Amino acid sequence: MAIRVSSDYSVLRYQKDLNELEYNKTKLMEQGDGSKLHRPSDNSVDYSRYLRYDVSEGENDRYQKSVKAGLSWMNSTQTALSGMEDIQKTFKAKTIQAANDDKAESSGDWPAIAREMMAGIQQIVSLGNTQLGDRYIFSGQADLKQPFAMTAPSNKVERGVAKTLDDRQAAFFNDASNQKSGDFLHQMLALKGDNGKEYYLNTLTGAVYSKEFVQEGYKDVIAKGRSTVNASDSIGSIPVGTPGTASSIIAQNFKNTGEVKTPGGAVGTVDGTTVRFATVKQQIATYNGDMRYISMVKQNGSTEPTADTVNKTGRDLFGRDLFDDENSGNTVSGTAMLNNMLTVYEQTNNSNPHWLSSDGVTLADAANQVTLQAHTETGARTRLYNDMTDILTNHKENITKDITDVSSTDVAELATKMMQQQTLMSMSLSMGARILPLSLVDYLR
Structure with a gap:
């Protein structure tokens, strides 16, 4: 009885060993697909690392797609901005040409210059409506709306006229603008008196100055040793409300595009005469997008509007x-310089060389500076995203290497182990045939 129990035990133990050899062989066979990890039990530590690396790889892929989309958006933006800049440079040259043309309307180049100006403005509007796929690149987050539109020539409106100060005038009239004023502009509001004279209103202080003083008279004051304006230089004042609020004179009387809400109305009395807002009848450009930015995140962490935004x-x-800056009390129009260019066009069409030389050239230059600034910022952001592309590519390579190291099969090692398992299996079967007790079949042979 003892011998029979011992024999049964030997058989069971032998079968168990064979099963283990077969199991190990099967596990090795699984690695034939190139991966040594198929379930957490294969290697819990390596499997945990593999999961972390896999998550990192997924994040990296998403960031690469985001950066690629951002670069596509910014490249389209730069192309459009380059076109706008070229047109604005030509527009400025045409403004200077018109300002220097002192011939009569019938004999000068006014009509031809004006036509070229309008063609340039229309092309800028077209570039402003550039699309990437079905999305308008300058519409903010409302990118399914066409952003820019311009009224028809038959639908002109009365737009206020601003007196644009040059650098020397801005230095003297230093209280006419501040940090909240328009981009690259120092402006007063032009008024027209019933006596036929023109005046300029400081919309921040309410002081009113004669056209002659703002154009030339201030130079005499500087020559006498005073470098900035004082109260004695004004010829009167008009209430202007509180700058930056709905009570300001700009918000009360003008839309953010500069269109006068009630044309022809009296503003007040100055220099013994009633004054009204000076206006020019012109087309108006409007913006239908929003002012929100689109972020295309390129790395872990919270969204950084200063570094992740790709649109303008x-x-x-x-x-x-003047009509939509922070002092005006109006919301941003999105078309300030475009409407100023339309004013320049209208003054050219009206053969007004004096206004063009004193204001028009400055406005044309400011429009170009604003667009140039947007182009420069976009170019810098594009370089940042190009650098991030290289960083993410290198990071991807490192992650791939980590995943390979932790999960991939060592083919040479696998082949060696397979041969070992096969040898052990063959030896076990051969040995088992010799040492296992004979069965009834063996005796019947």
Whole structure:
């Protein structure tokens, strides 16, 4: 009885060993697909690392797609901005040409220059409506709306006229603008008296100055040793409300595009005469997008608007002026410089060389500076995203190497182990045939 129990035990133990050899062989066979990890039990530590690396790889892929989309958006933006800049440079040259043309309307180049100006403005509007796929790149987050539109020539409106100060005038009238004023502009509001004279209103202080003093008279004051304006230089004042609020004179009387809400109304009395807002009848450009930015995140962490935004809005393209800056009390129009260019066009069409030389050239230059600034910012952001592309590519390679190291099969090692298992299996079967007790079949042979 003892011998029979011992024999049964030997058989069971032998079968168990064979099963273990077969199991190990099967596990090795699984690695034939190139991966040594198929379940957590294969190697819990390596499997945990593999999961972390896999998550990192997924994040990296998403960031690479985001960066690629951002670069595509910014490249389209730069192409459009380059076109706008070229047109604005030509527009400025045409403004200078018109300012220097002192011939009569019938004999000068006014009509031809004006036509070229309008063609340039229309092309800028077209570039402002550039699409990437079905998305308008300058509409902010409302990118399914066409952002820019311009009224028809038959639908002109009365737009206020701003007196744009040059650098020397801005230094003297240093209280006419501040940090909240329009981009690259120092402006007063032009008024027209019933006596036929023109005046300029400081919309921050309410002081009113004669056209002659703002144009030339201040130079005499500087020559006498005073470098900035004082109260004695004004010829009167008009209440202007509180700058930056709905009570300001700009918000009360003008839309953010500069269109006068009630044309022809009296503003007040100055220099013994009633004054009204000076206006020019012109077409108006409007912006239908929003001022929100689109972020395409390129790395872990919270969204950084200063580093992740890839789009430009109407505010970035065309800045702000007297009618929609922070002092005005109006919302941003998104078309300030575009409407100023339309004013320059209208003054050219009306053969007004004096206004073009004193204001028009400055406005044309400011429009170009605003667009150039937007282009420069986009170019810098594009370089940042290009650098991030290289960083993410290198990071991807490192992650791939880590995944390979932790999960991939060592083919040479696998082949060696397979041969070992096969040898052990063959030896076990051969040995088992010799040492296991004979069965009834063996005796019947």
